[in-house]
Amino acid sequence: MLVTNILLFVVMTRIWKWPLGVAIALMAVFAFIDTGFFAANIVKVFEGGWVSLAIAAVIVMTMWTWIRGSRYLFDKTRRNEIPLDFLAANLLKKKPQLVSGTAVFLTSDPVSAPTALMHSLKHYKVLHEQNVILSVVTAQQPVVPDSDRVKMEPINDLFMR
Secondary structure, rough: HHHHHHHHHHHHHHOOOOHHHHHHHHHHHHHHHHHHHHHOOOOHHHHHHHHHHHHHHHHHHHHHHHHHHHHHHHHHHHOOOEEEHHHHHHHHHHOOOEEEEEEEEOOOOOOOOOOHHHHHHHHEEEEEEEEEEEEOOOOOOOOOOHHHHOOOEOOOOEEOO
């Protein structure tokens, strides 16, 4: 229940934009009720409830390790990336071997050159005639107007994002 209360508090203050005083007052009521449940069940921890808590602790540690490792990997790859506009301008000046077709490169950052594109250039030393840099952005509202669903921006003759 504590986690549910914390999530409700975050939703009330950040998404619904409720005043802080109202959110705290409502949370105090819920905390009072939760304290009764907690006091009634604390005895069960010493009679075997600790196993569930230990399993939960292992799962939480695994998730924290995953998040920390993902953040480390993200930061490491960001340090080595070059701006897409810079790469596109250089490739337009000195074109590598062009092959027919279109390549689509997924990226979370449309400003930087995708890692897959860089590896393709490094290992195969070829570039497709048309290259699309695709980013998927999650909207904060449930319905997005059709005119805002897809945005395309040509960079040069070789690239489009």
